[in-house]
């Protein structure tokens with residue numbers, strides 16, 4: 001049990017959930033922790049190797065059923081996200097984008113042929129997927145997207161660009177959202193289709209152990225069966241985001257736990273003024289407040305996970321979790337950084353890396369402000385988005 005789990009929240013987990021968590025914790029200890037500082041520094045991550053390894057363990061699309069997916073509970077999936085993000089938010093992003101965005105879109109809205117063709121390969125980590133919604137000029141407001149898909153005979157022709165797309169430069173397939181005469185529709189786009197180019201975005205100061213790219217769509221001709229038949233309107237991509245946000249509610253707790261455990265270990269061994277840092281009341285006040293916030297975040301995640309497993313989780317509830325847990329995880333990471341003093345800014349410790357990563361997590365899948373507006377609308381019945 002982690003020393004941070006003050007409330008024995010682990011006891012609320014089933015045996016199976018604990019076992020899945022232990023397996024993911026082990027793979028993170030073996031395959032991520034020893035290397036991630038180097039990946040972060042170089043900006044190079046062996047995403048394909050990791051995807052295959054995660055695929056073997058059933059972590060890709062693990063909460064989906066059929067087509068080679070594990071069919072785990074939402075809580076088990078959340079715990080996997082937590083353990084992955086205790087390693088690095090970028091590594092968790094690889095799994096989230098694959099399973100909750102790209103695979104989920106095909107699983108929920110795809111034709112039987114699309115599912116048969118893509119899902120088993122994606123579950124195995126043999127095909128990497130990406131999810132293209134954000135554009136250079138349209139982020140929080142995807143309804144105003146400029147990417148267009150027009151019919152040409154039986155074919156579709158896509159034109160436009162997508163920005164900040166996780167996995168795009170290494171993906172075999174993209175789920176791309178575009179405006180049509182009938183509103184927003186989703187397309188399954190093999191990334192080697194003529195007219196598709198994916199350029200890696202450099203100079204990221206955050207999520208450096210994750211590949212992020214820009215997709216240019218230059219008169220990309222697709223057959224009629226590239227359309228996701230069930231995805232009609234913006235609510236389709238938004239439903240995928242709700243899936244992924246649930247993983248983030250848990251994942252952010254992983255990054256925060258790693259920071260807290262690091263700060264605790266550091267504070268008990270580092271001595272100043274003749275006593276360990278942990279012996280100072282001011283340090284204990286910090287640690288106590290941070291651990292209380294972490295436990296509140298865990299309670300929130302368990303409640304949302306149980307609602308998801310009961311089929312009753314609503315988007316505004318996920319917004320409560322995403323807003324709170326990422327905001328608090330970032331506050332925890334920043335405060336833990338102070339406990340490590342100068343070592344807190346060193347890549348030899350994971351804390352600053354987590355803090356920097358959480359800046360991206362705060363922004364993607366809906367910024368804090370957007371989740372405040374979702375919750376505000378739920379409370380008041382008034383939309384304040386525009």
Ligand SMILES: Cc1cc2nc3c(=O)[nH]c(=O)nc-3n(C[C@H](O)[C@H](O)[C@H](O)COP(=O)(O)OP(=O)(O)OC[C@H]3O[C@@H](n4cnc5c(N)ncnc54)[C@H](O)[C@@H]3O)c2cc1C
Pocket residue numbers: 097131132133134137138139140141163164165166167206207212360363364365366367368369370384385386
């Ligand atoms: C590392 C990384 C990976 C990503 N991966 C993906 C991906 O795989 N697929 C994908 O589609 N996207 C991805 N994104 C994009 C991400 O989802 C967007 O960055 C996010 O939605 C915000 O859009 P924006 O950056 O254009 O900011 P903007 O929408 O321009 O917002 C800028 C600021 O204005 C605020 N703001 C905007 N509207 C309002 C309003 N109505 N009221 C109050 N404040 C407002 C925002 O909260 C924010 O603080 C990724 C981003 C990052 C950083």
